[in-house]
Amino acid sequence: MGRFLILCLALISVFLPPALASQSYVVYMGANPELTTTSVKPHHVMLSSLMGSELAANEAMLYVYNNFNGFAAKLTPEQAAQLSEREDVVAVLPNRKNHLHTTRSWEFLGLEDSYGNVPKDSLWAKSNYGKDVIIGVLDTGVWPESKSYSDEGLGPIPASWKGECVAGDQFGPENCNRKLIGGKFFLKGYEAEEGRLNTTRTGDYRSARDLDGHGTHTSTTAGGNFVPGANTLGFANGTAKGGAPLARIAGYKVCWPSTADSGGCYDADILAAFDEGVKDGVNVFSVSLGSDPPLNPLFADAIAIGSFHALKKGITTVASAGNSGPTPGTVSNTAPWILTVAAASIDRDFRAFVVLGNNVTIRGESLANEELDASKLYPLIDAASAPAASSNSSSSKYCLPGSLDETKVKGKIVACLRGITARVDKSYQVRVAGGVGVILINPAENANELLADPHVLPGLGLTYESGQEVYNYIHTTKEPLATILPARTVVGVEPAPVLTSFSSQGPNSLIPDITKPDIAGPGSNILAAFTEAHAITEEPNDSRIVKYNIISGTSMSCPHLSGVSASLKALYPNWSPAAIQSAIMTTAAQTDNTKGEQILESSNNASTPFGIGAGNVNPNGAADPGLIYDNDYADYFTFFCALGFSKNNIKAISGESFTCPQQRPKVVNLNYPSLTVSALGQSETVKRTVTNVGAASSTYTVSISKPDGVDVEISPSTLSFSALGQKKSFTVTLSKVTATEGYVFGSYTWSDGTHSVRSSIIVKSGAAPRDVSADDLN
Numbered sequence: 001m002g003r004f005l006i007l008c009l010a011l012i013s014v015f016l017p018p019a020l021a022s023q024s025y026v027v028y029m030g031a032n033p034e035l036t037t038t039s040v041k042p043h044h045v046m047l048s049s050l051m052g053s054e055l056a057a058n059e060a061m062l063y064v065y066n067n068f069n070g071f072a073a074k075l076t077p078e079q080a081a082q083l084s085e086r087e088d089v090v091a092v093l094p095n096r097k098n099h100l101h102t103t104r105s106w107e108f109l110g111l112e113d114s115y116g117n118v119p120k121d122s123l124w125a126k127s128n129y130g131k132d133v134i135i136g137v138l139d140t141g142v143w144p145e146s147k148s149y150s151d152e153g154l155g156p157i158p159a160s161w162k163g164e165c166v167a168g169d170q171f172g173p174e175n176c177n178r179k180l181i182g183g184k185f186f187l188k189g190y191e192a193e194e195g196r197l198n199t200t201r202t203g204d205y206r207s208a209r210d211l212d213g214h215g216t217h218t219s220t221t222a223g224g225n226f227v228p229g230a231n232t233l234g235f236a237n238g239t240a241k242g243g244a245p246l247a248r249i250a251g252y253k254v255c256w257p258s259t260a261d262s263g264g265c266y267d268a269d270i271l272a273a274f275d276e277g278v279k280d281g282v283n284v285f286s287v288s289l290g291s292d293p294p295l296n297p298l299f300a301d302a303i304a305i306g307s308f309h310a311l312k313k314g315i316t317t318v319a320s321a322g323n324s325g326p327t328p329g330t331v332s333n334t335a336p337w338i339l340t341v342a343a344a345s346i347d348r349d350f351r352a353f354v355v356l357g358n359n360v361t362i363r364g365e366s367l368a369n370e371e372l373d374a375s376k377l378y379p380l381i382d383a384a385s386a387p388a389a390s391s392n393s394s395s396s397k398y399c400l401p402g403s404l405d406e407t408k409v410k411g412k413i414v415a416c417l418r419g420i421t422a423r424v425d426k427s428y429q430v431r432v433a434g435g436v437g438v439i440l441i442n443p444a445e446n447a448n449e450l451l452a453d454p455h456v457l458p459g460l461g462l463t464y465e466s467g468q469e470v471y472n473y474i475h476t477t478k479e480p481l482a483t484i485l486p487a488r489t490v491v492g493v494e495p496a497p498v499l500t501s502f503s504s505q506g507p508n509s510l511i512p513d514i515t516k517p518d519i520a521g522p523g524s525n526i527l528a529a530f531t532e533a534h535a536i537t538e539e540p541n542d543s544r545i546v547k548y549n550i551i552s553g554t555s556m557s558c559p560h561l562s563g564v565s566a567s568l569k570a571l572y573p574n575w576s577p578a579a580i581q582s583a584i585m586t587t588a589a590q591t592d593n594t595k596g597e598q599i600l601e602s603s604n605n606a607s608t609p610f611g612i613g614a615g616n617v618n619p620n621g622a623a624d625p626g627l628i629y630d631n632d633y634a635d636y637f638t639f640f641c642a643l644g645f646s647k648n649n650i651k652a653i654s655g656e657s658f659t660c661p662q663q664r665p666k667v668v669n670l671n672y673p674s675l676t677v678s679a680l681g682q683s684e685t686v687k688r689t690v691t692n693v694g695a696a697s698s699t700y701t702v703s704i705s706k707p708d709g710v711d712v713e714i715s716p717s718t719l720s721f722s723a724l725g726q727k728k729s730f731t732v733t734l735s736k737v738t739a740t741e742g743y744v745f746g747s748y749t750w751s752d753g754t755h756s757v758r759s760s761i762i763v764k765s766g767a768a769p770r771d772v773s774a775d776d777l778n
């Protein structure tokens, strides 16, 4: 860790970002001061005095933020260090790069039936499809010609809206309407680090227009209008629509093609987008991007900072958990005021089969739209046995570029191992070498995760186990033969949902006593609108432009929850972000579609809160949660005390004076809808408060499912309410009965006979943390 980012307010690690050699930095100075005089430009003055001239300061300044106190600028590490020593600077963040981490899914979630009818208790019916709520999507932009952005059936743009569609390359106000009401782009942070965007080389647009397709997919998943007959290459045909079909969409383009990899979304640009979105009047931010652990401290993390200052305005932020699972501790976007989303499957497959010469038929997944002659068998080889002269079998078994020998591959079906390169690139390599089909085999690491891919020739993906059967057949048969039967869309698949293996997992590496992710939603093989700027795969020769694409990721599950949050916001305009989060978490589904079995992970093990959070989203349940665990802006101040922030830290970040209690509060006492004790000593008593949002007069009793080796007592065990909005508190005492190795899981549920309000309990035994009084820290 370098020494140049010394923080002035208090030398506690909570603010210390990892030192990176950046060319640009975000200077974060906390909340806006109470009285801002608009005539002076304090940040420019600050920078001028640092740089010695106003001109130099103007050149260096990238953004001055409005919704909080701070700016982004091109600085040397020495200048960054100097600024970080100032009294009024909370943190100086290197301008770090983040990454981007249908539609049957709504029917699967119960918002409509299979005929597209919407039941009376549907969140959609109750919220009028999220009418007039504004969803701001931080992503790669929008493809405005998509029918999913049609404004049919929408009234005038809400009067509160102050945003616009900013003119740029092939995009401007003429591309917007009453559905797509905003389009802005932010790339000063990108260009400070990577140089000027080369539109010729990258093909990208200097505007909110979406080259990549990711932003079009996520934004239409959140708030797309109804589009009948949407499909990808004929697959998943149906009416596409978002989670809040009558909501409005504003695209904030913050991710750009990066020289190093597939794309980059820089902190300075992300914060600028949050800033503009707040000013424009966004109600829900949808953020399908993030960084991977090691995570930056809360107030050195752009998404945590942006969402915290949005929270003050009552704006919900929904973010993806990341695609680094199933390794434990990989979850990102872990601030408690963010709704953090894991990815699960729905009950739809794109099922294809390989038939081997011994008549064994093996099931796989595919979106390939070319077909082999199914009445005929083709020679089948393991790609490991067909290396080009210039390559070797360890490269060719993965079908890496240039690794295959044409003479050995021509006319054959080729089995390639998944990994290293893009799945669709392997099928392209087989095609280049003259092969007729591809069988893509999972390695042991992601044994059961099957993603349907639009291969450029007939082909399919197989699980690890099925793949071993194919390899076995090849290696024990003199003349191995096979054919591939074309893929078909199948619905009603069991079990579903299943947590995807790529979905990032807890525990929360930053704040162990706040378990993340919070919730799971559909994120596997999701259909939504796409860019028409390039073909479905970006392989050479692929000319298949699609209006809708089927892709997977927590990037896809995140906007499902953004849409649900927007619909809840339409139904309950006065609910806080914490109330929306609580309603979604406490009503989540625990069981799959097979006779009420507990939701599985793709390993076939039962899911835990580290994978699936509170469970799979149940939107209609969230519309009527009964009780909520609420928090307002100021409630997070006590949480900051628990993290060890000083009075000055809290004043700086929040803009408000707050004195931490003498006895240092505990993170676990944040009024969160789940309960985590990551180091349980002998016992721990936790306080929670619920607010009645169900029937005015109601009585709830609690039932407990104890984690192994832990006793749980809740007092009182009955809560009686006589009015809406009434609050009641209770305590949960966890006592260690037997020391456990690793984490154990349980739950407690309040029920009035109509509503079930469930919270996960997550516990690990350990030494009780040292009690620190606030005095130690100031």
Ligand SMILES: *[C@@H]1O[C@H](CO)[C@@H](O)[C@H](O)[C@H]1NC(C)=O
Residues within 6 Å of the ligand: 198, 199, 200, 201
């Ligand atoms: C942009 O990319 C094109 C094509 O790769 C290249 O010819 C051109 O020199 C680049 N421009 C700049 C300014 O780097």
Ligand SMILES: *[C@@H]1O[C@H](CO)[C@@H](O)[C@H](O)[C@H]1NC(C)=O
Residues within 6 Å of the ligand: 229, 230, 231, 234, 237, 238
């Ligand atoms: C999709 O479904 C619609 C309505 O049922 C039908 O008219 C259309 O032909 C279908 N398209 C495809 C490609 O299957």
Ligand SMILES: *[C@@H]1O[C@H](CO)[C@@H](O)[C@H](O)[C@H]1NC(C)=O
Residues within 6 Å of the ligand: 357, 358, 359
């Ligand atoms: C496979 O099945 C076909 C049709 O049922 C049959 O004619 C053929 O002999 C079988 N081949 C093997 C190897 O069992």
Ligand SMILES: *[C@@H]1O[C@H](CO)[C@@H](O)[C@H](O)[C@H]1NC(C)=O
Residues within 6 Å of the ligand: 391, 392, 393, 394, 395
């Ligand atoms: C195989 O080829 C690759 C790429 O040319 C090379 O990196 C690797 O070391 C080779 N492996 C063996 C076992 O020769």
Ligand SMILES: *[C@@H]1O[C@H](CO)[C@@H](O)[C@H](O)[C@H]1NC(C)=O
Residues within 6 Å of the ligand: 431, 432, 541
């Ligand atoms: C790619 O397209 C070109 C031109 O249409 C064609 O000559 C070539 O054979 C194609 N290559 C592959 C691998 O399909």
Ligand SMILES: *[C@@H]1O[C@H](CO)[C@@H](O)[C@H](O)[C@H]1NC(C)=O
Residues within 6 Å of the ligand: 603, 605
């Ligand atoms: C599944 O559960 C078994 C038994 O608890 C455990 O040994 C195994 O590691 C688990 N597998 C995964 C992938 O988590």
